[in-house]
Amino acid sequence: xxxxxxxxxxxxxxxxxxxxxxxxxxxxxxxxxxxxxxxxxxxxxxxxxxxxxxxxxxxxxxxxxxxxxxxxxxxxxxxxxxxxxxxxxxxxxxxxxxxxxxxxxxxxxxxxxxxxxxxxxxxxxxxxxxxxxxxxxxxxxxxxxxxxxxxxxxxxxxxxxxxxxxxxxxxxxxxxxxxxxx
Amino acid sequence: xxxxxxxxxxxxxxxxxxxxxxxxxxxxxxxxxxxxxxxxxxxxxxxxxxxxxxxxxxxxxxxxxxxxxxxxxxxxxxxxxxxxxxxxxxxxxxxxxxxxxxxxxxxxxxxxxxxxxxxxxxxxxxxxxxxxxxxxxxxxxxxxxxxxxxxxxxxxxxxxxxxxxxxxxxxxxxxxxxxxxxx
Numbered sequence: 001x002x003x004x005x006x007x008x009x010x011x012x013x014x015x016x017x018x019x020x021x022x023x024x025x026x027x028x029x030x031x032x033x034x035x036x037x038x039x040x041x042x043x044x045x046x047x048x049x050x051x052x053x054x055x056x057x058x059x060x061x062x063x064x065x066x067x068x069x070x071x072x073x074x075x076x077x078x079x080x081x082x083x084x085x086x087x088x089x090x091x092x093x094x095x096x097x098x099x100x101x102x103x104x105x106x107x108x109x110x111x112x113x114x115x116x117x118x119x120x121x122x123x124x125x126x127x128x129x130x131x132x133x134x135x136x137x138x139x140x141x142x143x144x145x146x147x148x149x150x151x152x153x154x155x156x157x158x159x160x161x162x163x164x165x166x167x168x169x170x171x172x173x174x175x176x177x178x179x180x181x182x
Numbered sequence: 183x184x185x186x187x188x189x190x191x192x193x194x195x196x197x198x199x200x201x202x203x204x205x206x207x208x209x210x211x212x213x214x215x216x217x218x219x220x221x222x223x224x225x226x227x228x229x230x231x232x233x234x235x236x237x238x239x240x241x242x243x244x245x246x247x248x249x250x251x252x253x254x255x256x257x258x259x260x261x262x263x264x265x266x267x268x269x270x271x272x273x274x275x276x277x278x279x280x281x282x283x284x285x286x287x288x289x290x291x292x293x294x295x296x297x298x299x300x301x302x303x304x305x306x307x308x309x310x311x312x313x314x315x316x317x318x319x320x321x322x323x324x325x326x327x328x329x330x331x332x333x334x335x336x337x338x339x340x341x342x343x344x345x346x347x348x349x350x351x352x353x354x355x356x357x358x359x360x361x362x363x364x365x
Binding site: 137 | 185188192193194217220221227229230236240244247248
């Protein structure tokens, strides 16, 4: 955290390279987070760049008591949610076309793949639960950090996380996929 | 303990806490083992890698985009500040010309018109009672509804105001004698 603040101070003092270092440090996390939320590589690449540009533009408004990482995550989530909202109608069209193709042999095989099952199950979760799973499991954020990013209490994060795990088990069971240890 | 499993899986726990979780799992807590196994399955969901070129160029692209936006806003700002004095000068000149031409127009329209911009206090000292019918006639002709009697009466106000209390007293007495009181 201290390292991030030093880089921010260096950037404010006029050192452009400091920003490159910050981007290098967080680019993979931010890209993965956005990708998991929107499931589109090209859009995720574009939104990752936009997230960093937006963060740097508003860097003077960043309160240094908070973590730069959680602040960056908040921007990435907002960008992703805006993107999802804007492309709602497209998603419906895509889902419809996928449903139409489901009878195809190739798509049937893909549907049976484990990662496809889990991915679809996560996508089917309500947005808050989905976020809790992504931030806690994939990004390894603590409850406190997740609460900061999601703008809610730690208790709410725990509730979202446990409901998400429970719901995922149900969805996967319904779709005929069960983890051995269950 | 369950709350720590995602961080345990990700390896972000401190050494001490990680050891505690391991001890707990070795004690064969079935519930935690099942949850750990379940969430470790999530790792199978891959994120499409956009490739090395993307990772290598992203920092420079972000920096370039920020500098481009900064330059754009600077150009706009400098353009605004360069144009501002010119705009202010034009506005002041326009205001001066406008007020001057307006004054000329009003004077040309009516020579009797007392422009409040040129004379703050109206001076009627050169108007005598003989002028009153002329003014009344003119105002009536211009469509103003003037009652000559009232207007004429008002011309005595100044004279009353200039009387001393003694003079007013004797005037009152004289009027009383003629039985012209009231009003």
